[in-house]
Amino acid sequence: MAQCEVCGNDYDMSFEVHTQGAVHIFDSFECAIQQMAPICEHCGVRIVGHGVQTDRRWFCCAHCARAEGVNAIVDRTGIPA
Structure with a gap:
């Protein structure tokens, strides 16, 4: 499991977004949109x-x-x- 960098949820279906040399971890598209x-x-x-x-x-x-x-x-x- 990985912790969402926006809401802190430790979720077994979290996902990574790779962009501009950085890796971000989110538990939902909502959090990814909010951050990025x-x-x-x-x-x-x-x-x-x-x-x-x-x-x-x-x-x-x-x-x-x-x-x-x-x-x-x-x-x-x-x-x-």
């Missing part, structure tokens, strides 16, 4: 899907990026934001 998902700089939601990125700024969608003055973002549909 970026946060939209406009609305504050955890970005679980693709999201959009400009430089080092993350947004959940082109709408939020535009609200923060980032006009060059294009949604995945290919329609200019």
Whole structure:
């Protein structure tokens, strides 16, 4: 068994996430998302899907990026934001 690094639960079905040279242990996707998902700089939601990125700024969608003055973002549909 391994202990979740977010909630501390010692769970027999915990899993590892390997990213950027580090190994993280979680007992649920909920904990993994809480620890690892970026946060939209406009609305504050955890970005679980693709999201959009400009430089080092993350947004959940082109709408939020535009609200923060980032006009060059294009949604995945290919329609200019």
